[in-house]
Amino acid sequence: MRAPRLLAAAGTAVALAACQSLSPPSAPDAPERGTVASSPTPKRVPLRTTRTALPELEAVQVRTAGDVLDRLTARLDAPACVRGSHNNLWRERYAAQPDRFAARVKRILPLLDYVMDEVEAADLPGEFALIPVVESWYRPDAHGAGGSGAPAGLWQMIPSTARHHGVTITPGYDGRYSPVESTQAAIAYLDSLHTEFGDWRATVMAYNAGEGRMRRALAKDARIHGERRRPGGLASHTYTYVDKLRALSCLIAQPEKQGVAFERDAVIEPLAEVTLAPGTQDLAAVAAALELESTALAALNPAYAGGRIGVSAPHVLLVPARTRLRWNGLASLPSASPPAAEAGEYIVRSGDTLSEIAQRHGLDLSQLLRWNQLSRSAVLQPGQSIKLTQ
Incomplete structure (x- = not known):
C-alpha cells in the first residue's frame, strides 16, 4: 500500500468523470466458459464506524471453510474467471502446487472471515478481502524490507499512510500489526476510494499507486484515448495488482480450474474483538484468563511489543469468539502486580x-x-x- 495523496479539490471533477469509463469499459473482460453474468450491484450503505458487540457464546455459529469461501465468492465481480495471459500466469503461480495453495488458504480463513465481516458491513466488493493475500498472505506480523519505514502488517501499510488513516503508532505499540486497527483503517480508506472511483479495479489501483496519481492518470488517459478500462502511465506493479486479485478471485470461485480442492467441511472458528479493562498490562494475563495459549493470543495481536499493553496503546484485542463467556470475568482483570520495589x-x-x-x-x-x-x-x-x- 502506497502513501496516500491528500485529496485535491481541483481536478476531482475531471477524475470522477474519467473514472466512469472503468464501470462500462469499451473492451470488457471476456468470461471463460461456464461463468455467469454479473448480478446488479447492491445499493451501498455507509461504512459503520464501530463494530457490533461481541456475540454471546450461544450465538457464535459454527462456520466451515465452505461458508467463508461462499461468502467471499458471492461478493466477487462476475465473472470471476476471465480469459487473458496475465490472469493465467498468476493463477498458475499462486496454485503451482494446488494442495499447498489449498492448505495456505485454510490457514488464513479465520482472519479472512473477520475481514469479510468488515467488507460486508461496508458493502464493498469481495476482491478487497483478497488484498491481504497479495500483500502479506494474511500475516499480522509481516514486515517488508526497508527498515523502520517499511510496510508492515496484514495490509502492508507504511508508517505515514497508517498515521494518515488514524492508526496508532507509539513506543511499544504499532497498530499496523493489529488486525483490528489496520483493517478498520484499510476498509475506511478503500470505502472512500470506492466512493470516488466506483469500480473495484480502479479502487485497488488507487490503493496501490495513490489516489492522486490515479486521478492524474485517468484524466490524462480520458483526454488522449477516451474510455479505457486501465489508464496508462502507472507503474507495472499497479497493473499486476489487479491481475493478482483477478487470479485469486478465480481460484476461490472456481478452484477446480486449477486443480485446487478446498476442504470445505473444515470447521473455522470466528474471531471477534474485545475491549480490555483499563490497567490490563500484558497479553499473558489475558491469555490465562481466557484459557488460551499465550503464543496463540500474541500471534493474533502482535502490535504489542513483548506482549506488554502500554497505557497509551489501544486496549482492543482480537480473540476467538468462543471466549465470550469467559470474557465477563476478565473485564475486571486486575493489573499484573509489579515486581517488588522499595517506596519511591x-x-x-x-x-x-x-x-x-x-x-x-x-x-x-x-x-x-x-x-x-x-x-x-x-x-x-x-x-x-x-x-x-x-
Whole structure:
C-alpha cells in the first residue's frame, strides 16, 4: 500500500468523470466458459464506524471453510474467471502446487472471515478481502524490507499512510500489526476510494499507486484515448495488482480450474474483538484468563511489543469468539502486580518505556529523566530500578 495523496479539490471533477469509463469499459473482460453474468450491484450503505458487540457464546455459529469461501465468492465481480495471459500466469503461480495453495488458504480463513465481516458491513466488493493475500498472505506480523519505514502488517501499510488513516503508532505499540486497527483503517480508506472511483479495479489501483496519481492518470488517459478500462502511465506493479486479485478471485470461485480442492467441511472458528479493562498490562494475563495459549493470543495481536499493553496503546484485542463467556470475568482483570520495589521506585518490566512510566505515576517525563540521570533515548532493561521521587 502506497502513501496516500491528500485529496485535491481541483481536478476531482475531471477524475470522477474519467473514472466512469472503468464501470462500462469499451473492451470488457471476456468470461471463460461456464461463468455467469454479473448480478446488479447492491445499493451501498455507509461504512459503520464501530463494530457490533461481541456475540454471546450461544450465538457464535459454527462456520466451515465452505461458508467463508461462499461468502467471499458471492461478493466477487462476475465473472470471476476471465480469459487473458496475465490472469493465467498468476493463477498458475499462486496454485503451482494446488494442495499447498489449498492448505495456505485454510490457514488464513479465520482472519479472512473477520475481514469479510468488515467488507460486508461496508458493502464493498469481495476482491478487497483478497488484498491481504497479495500483500502479506494474511500475516499480522509481516514486515517488508526497508527498515523502520517499511510496510508492515496484514495490509502492508507504511508508517505515514497508517498515521494518515488514524492508526496508532507509539513506543511499544504499532497498530499496523493489529488486525483490528489496520483493517478498520484499510476498509475506511478503500470505502472512500470506492466512493470516488466506483469500480473495484480502479479502487485497488488507487490503493496501490495513490489516489492522486490515479486521478492524474485517468484524466490524462480520458483526454488522449477516451474510455479505457486501465489508464496508462502507472507503474507495472499497479497493473499486476489487479491481475493478482483477478487470479485469486478465480481460484476461490472456481478452484477446480486449477486443480485446487478446498476442504470445505473444515470447521473455522470466528474471531471477534474485545475491549480490555483499563490497567490490563500484558497479553499473558489475558491469555490465562481466557484459557488460551499465550503464543496463540500474541500471534493474533502482535502490535504489542513483548506482549506488554502500554497505557497509551489501544486496549482492543482480537480473540476467538468462543471466549465470550469467559470474557465477563476478565473485564475486571486486575493489573499484573509489579515486581517488588522499595517506596519511591519502580522496577522496569519488559516493554516498559520512560514515557509510560511517567504517565502511569502522574509524573512529568523531564522530572523522571532528571531524577534518574537518563536521556530520552535511554534503553530500559527489565529489573532496572527507576526513582519516582527526587
